[in-house]
Amino acid sequence: MDNTLKDLESSLETLTPRGLSDVGRDDCHQLIDQLVEANEFSANNLNREAGGWKGTAAAAAIALGIGVSGGWFLGVDRNSSLFVENEKAGDAEDVLAFEHLDHDAWILATESPNVYVTKLGEIREISREVEVTEEVIQHRESGLVVTIETTDHHVVDTPKSDF
Amino acid sequence: MSVSGIDLGEAWREWLGESAPRLLSYARARCNDVHEAEDLLQDALIKLWGYQKERECRPPDLPLAFSVMRYLALDRGRRKGRREKRDRKIIQFQSGEDHWLDPTLEDAEDSELLRKEVEELPDKLREALTLKIWGGLTFAEIGSVLQISHNTAASRYRYALEQLQKKLNHLQTIKNG
Numbered sequence: 526m527d528n529t530l531k532d533l534e535s536s537l538e539t540l541t542p543r544g545l546s547d548v549g550r551d552d553c554h555q556l557i558d559q560l561v562e563a564n565e566f567s568a569n570n571l572n573r574e575a576g577g578w579k580g581t582a583a584a585a586a587i588a589l590g591i592g593v594s595g596g597w598f599l600g601v602d603r604n605s606s607l608f609v610e611n612e613k614a615g616d617a618e619d620v621l622a623f624e625h626l627d628h629d630a631w632i633l634a635t636e637s638p639n640v641y642v643t644k645l646g647e648i649r650e651i652s653r654e655v656e657v658t659e660e661v662i663q664h665r666e667s668g669l670v671v672t673i674e675t676t677d678h679h680v681v682d683t684p685k686s687d688f
Numbered sequence: 689m690s691v692s693g694i695d696l697g698e699a700w701r702e703w704l705g706e707s708a709p710r711l712l713s714y715a716r717a718r719c720n721d722v723h724e725a726e727d728l729l730q731d732a733l734i735k736l737w738g739y740q741k742e743r744e745c746r747p748p749d750l751p752l753a754f755s756v757m758r759y760l761a762l763d764r765g766r767r768k769g770r771r772e773k774r775d776r777k778i779i780q781f782q783s784g785e786d787h788w789l790d791p792t793l794e795d796a797e798d799s800e801l802l803r804k805e806v807e808e809l810p811d812k813l814r815e816a817l818t819l820k821i822w823g824g825l826t827f828a829e830i831g832s833v834l835q836i837s838h839n840t841a842a843s844r845y846r847y848a849l850e851q852l853q854k855k856l857n858h859l860q861t862i863k864n865g
Binding site (some may be wrong): 545 | 729
């Protein structure tokens with residue numbers, strides 16, 4: 526590299542990149558704190574250390590909630606990807622710490638079905654349903670009762686037999 | 689939280705204080721504005737934290753941080769449409785109000801000129817130049833970040849300098865009449 530380019534390189538090095546704005550720095554620091562806290566919670570939960578039942582209850586409620594929404598409690602395999610992602614050994618143990626008290630499910634809303642004809646000439650009707658599921662669980666150790674309400678949106682597609 | 693005697697929050701804040709200007713100079717060369725560049729940095733922080741879990745969540749090496757920034761920037765660019773992004777970036781550079789370099793040296797005419805010419809370099813050349821000069825990476829590290837050989841990285845850097853020199857010489861000739 527000749528001297529001219531080396532001089533140019535030196536000139537470029539004197540230009541200082543601008544740093545984060547005050548807001549940006551605060552946001553990043555806040556984010557770092559959140560990541561550290563999340564990591565701390567995760568580590569405590571994993572080691573079953575001083576976090577006590579509250580952390581466990583939160584994890585179990587999430588696991589149970591995901592299990593319910595995935596059809597786990599209802600015995601329905603809906604292939605919930607969320608459930609698969611969270612299927613860890615610790616979650617199962619967390620769920621054992623709770624007693625299942627009650628289960629209820631109802632249809633909250635439906636809409637008029639739309640009729641359509643398939644390529645094979647079959648007449649079918651399609652509609653949407655909103656299903657609400659309520660699970661009541663109790664933390665065995667503390668006696669705390671938690672109600673988890675889940676809303677599922679279903680597409681109902683059935684053959685239309687009569688008009 | 690402390691891992692192996694290290695306060696993670698403090699360690700990451702310190703790392704950010706040292707690395708943010710470098711990472712931002714790179715992000716600004718790839719984003720439409722300073723806010724998007726800072727958003728990109730925050731997204732990178734989250735990704736890097738995830739990667740560093742295998743290493744007790746310690747702050748990452750700079751080349752890894754640049755790689756993640758580049759990946760996220762490419763992903764954003766792909767989603768938004770590269771053409772739209774490039775067009776808007778030219779407008780941004782011409783506005784002169786959103787420089788990705790510190791405006792504190794604005795009084796120096798040569799510095800101003802130099803910045804302007806850097807911003808007008810083709811993307812690939814500017815990327816190599818940014819990573820070398822302000823990122824402080826070696827050619828091997830630049831090659832790793834950009835997924836090119838270190839020779840190509842060195843060539844792009846040298847070519848960027850040559851183009852800059854050529855333009856500056858030309859401008860100087862015009863200025864001197």
